[in-house]
Structure formats: structure tokens, C-alpha cells
Amino acid sequence: DVVMTQSPLSLPVTLGQPASISCRSSLSLRYRDGNTYLNWYQQRPGQSPRRLIYRVSNRDSGVPDRFSGSGSGTDFTLKISRVEAEDVGVYYCMQGTHGPGTFGQGTKVEIK
Amino acid sequence: QLQLQESGPGLVKPSETLSLTCIVSGGSIRSTNSYWGWIRQPPGKELEWMGSIEYSGTTHYNPSLKSRVAISIDTSKNQFSLRLSSVTAADTAVYYCARDTGHYDVDYWGQGTLVTVSS
Numbered sequence: 001d002v003v004m005t006q007s008p009l010s011l012p013v014t015l016g017q018p019a020s021i022s023c024r025s026s027l028s029l030r031y032r033d034g035n036t037y038l039n040w041y042q043q044r045p046g047q048s049p050r051r052l053i054y055r056v057s058n059r060d061s062g063v064p065d066r067f068s069g070s071g072s073g074t075d076f077t078l079k080i081s082r083v084e085a086e087d088v089g090v091y092y093c094m095q096g097t098h099g100p101g102t103f104g105q106g107t108k109v110e111i112k
Numbered sequence: 113q114l115q116l117q118e119s120g121p122g123l124v125k126p127s128e129t130l131s132l133t134c135i136v137s138g139g140s141i142r143s144t145n146s147y148w149g150w151i152r153q154p155p156g157k158e159l160e161w162m163g164s165i166e167y168s169g170t171t172h173y174n175p176s177l178k179s180r181v182a183i184s185i186d187t188s189k190n191q192f193s194l195r196l197s198s199v200t201a202a203d204t205a206v207y208y209c210a211r212d213t214g215h216y217d218v219d220y221w222g223q224g225t226l227v228t229v230s231s
Contacts (some may be wrong), residue, residue, distance in 0.1 A: 001176075036213040048208055048221040049159070060219075064142040094216065100197060101216025103159040 002027050002095055006104035012112045019080040021107045023093035028073045030097070037096035040069055040078045043106075044089040052091075053078065085111060114139040116222035124203075124229050130196040134209030134222055137210045142167045147212045148185065148192045149220075152205040159225045160205075161216060165192055199229045 003026040013019045029036045043087035051060050056076060066081040070102040080087055088111060093104040121131035134148070141148060149164030149172075163173040165183045175180050177196070185192040194202060209222040 031215070035215075037217065039217060041213075041218075048224050049218075050221070052220050054217060054219075093161075094218070096212075096216030099172070099216070101161045101212075101218075103161075105158050 001100060002029075002098045002102050004102055004104035006091075006093060006107050009105060009107055011107055011109045013083045013109060014079075014112050015085065016082050019083050019087075019109060021078045021091055021093075021099075023071075023076045023078070023104050025074045027098055029071060029076075029095050036072065037064055038069075038076050039094045039096070039105055040067075040073070041092045041094060042087075042089050043092065044086075047089075055099055069089075079108075083109070083111070111112065114211065114220045116211065116220055117208050117220045118207060118225040120156075120225060121164070122226060122228060124199055125228060125231050126200055126229055127198055130194070130199050130203065130227055130229070132194045132207055132209070132225065133191055134193070134226070135189075135191045136211075137190070140188055141185065145213050147172070147214065149177065149210050149212060149218075150183065150194045151208045151210055151218070153208070153224075154202070154205040157205075162194070162196075163219070164212065201229050204229045 005024045007022045023030045041049040042051045068079050090106040115137045117135050124130045146177040150162040165171045180197045181230045182195045208222040208224045210218045210219045211220040
């Protein structure tokens, strides 16, 4: 299975400051159709995960534009331009290029 | 808005079979390009994709669970189900039902249900 490695695993952030989460895959996630199947999910405390970003950089409907995704091949990043209180939770990357789909360990974002 | 809701026992004995059902509302389970699946999260551990099913009945399973897992679909009731046999304490987890649109692209999740394996 493809291993997804996130860093850091814990991310204390000051309100209004930027945050960045890295996700690295053990294999390139570019598929033969030209797409890269890498998503980002947010899991707020007590809730189920919610998709924020699909195929590396496409924001889901209703997701604030302070969230952005980038990367290619094996290295990907989720950025929050200015962290707000509602952004507290655990963030997961997930790859869907190589079956079975696999998730990163999760990065816990908390407010300092 | 598509909604998924899991139901089933919260406690299962070791060596028995875990059974959960997911009711889909706000959309048809027969929709094309939809795969109805199960994802679990053991306490303090990573999310694990378990398997999925298309409305035709075609299944896809995680090889790590393939010998123990079975997913079925009932299009007349707009629901699908999970069975996991020979459970152990390691199968204690929050189980989520979910929809993906191909390439494990999960866009809708149920609220999750905790299943504990214990005698």
C-alpha cells in the first residue's frame, strides 16, 4: 500500500497566522489519465471528516478561500492563510491513485 | 444534499460477525459514478478504507481485510451493508459509511458509529 506521511503531527498556531501541513507519498500520485488523486480532509472535534480539497488544489463548495492545496508527484501541501478558531481539528491527506486508498496519520491543528 | 446514516450494534463479541447498515437519503444509491463504501478509524489510529460497492453489486475490498469483509447493497431500500467476520479487539473502531466518485474520492461521510469488540 502507498504510505502517506504527514508533518507535523501537531501544529499549534496563533489566530490570524498562517499554517502549513505537508503530506508525502511513497509513490508518485500522478495517474495515467494525467490527474493526481490527492485529497485533504478536515475533521473537527466530534464530527466526521469533511472534504476540503480534491485532486490537489480544487476547493470544495463552501470551503473558505483561506484554504489552498498544492503539490505534485509525491509532495503536497495544505495551507491556511490565516487560521481562525473554527479551523481547529485534525487534517488528513488521502491518496486515491493506487488502490487501496490510504490516509496520512493526521495533523492536529490547535490554537496557541 | 446527500446524507448517510450508519446503524448497528455498538458492541460485538470476539470471533463473532460485525454487521452495520448505511441508509442513504437525499439521493439515489443507483446513481452512476458512485461507490458506496466503509472506512474505519481505530482509537488513536489512522483512517482505513475497507471496501466499497457499486449499485450493480460489484465490490472492491482492501486486500488486508478481503477474507473477512463483505459489502452488500439493497437498491430497493437505498441502503448498503457491511459484514466483518471473526472480529477481535483490533476491530474496535469508529465505522463510517461514505460515498466516493471513483479513485477513492470520498465526498460524503456518515456521522460514524463506534463499534467495540469485547466479551
